[in-house]
Amino acid sequence: MGMEPDQVARFEQLFAAHYGDLMRFATRRVGADAAGDVVSSTFLVAWRRLADVPADRSRAWLFGTARRVIANELRGRERRERLGRRVAAHVDVAADDHAGPVTEQLRVRAVLGELPPGDQELLRLTEWDGLDIDQVAAVLGCSPAAVKVRLHRARRRFANRLAAADRADEAVGRTVRPIRLPEGNATS
DSSP, rough: OOOOOOHHHHHHHHHHHHHHHHHHHHHHHHHHHHHHHHHHHHHHHHHGGGGGSSSGGHHHHHHHHHHHHHHHHHHHHHHHHHHHHHTTTTTOOOOOOOTTTHHHHHHHHHHHHOOOOOHHHHHHIIISSSOHHHHHHHTSSSSSSHHHHHHHHHHHHHHHHHHHHHHHHTTTTOSSOOOOOEEEEEEE
């Protein structure tokens, strides 16, 4: 489904008129690194819902959309930070160990890589990508109730595997375990 030339022109006008303001708005709230993504997502929503953008209040509509995109970004950050804190609580990291965050990230990825692919996908979508239950349900094509049950089970399996790794390390007297990366793309 293509856009009519007048719709494309309207979108281009919205973009030219409001891009700078939205970038400043997003930068103040999420920093320069994430501002571009926020503004891109905002204009993607505007492109998809151009008919919903009121002609007389387009700036306000774009700012409202950007505000919701920013809220999602901040919720995602908070979820990732909470996951990091939960995982960090299970690790004995020496003070002033600058390699600790990297080691912990590799350790989490290794434990995550041991889970079934469905569990990995659920945990990545919720904890790393910051999607809520309804969004994950839409991505996976299932009901929110099914996502809640699957996510609960995936989190429990992850915690059990992490605890098992801790016990194995304690059994051999290690405080830092060697990292075995999962097969495939270790950076995702």
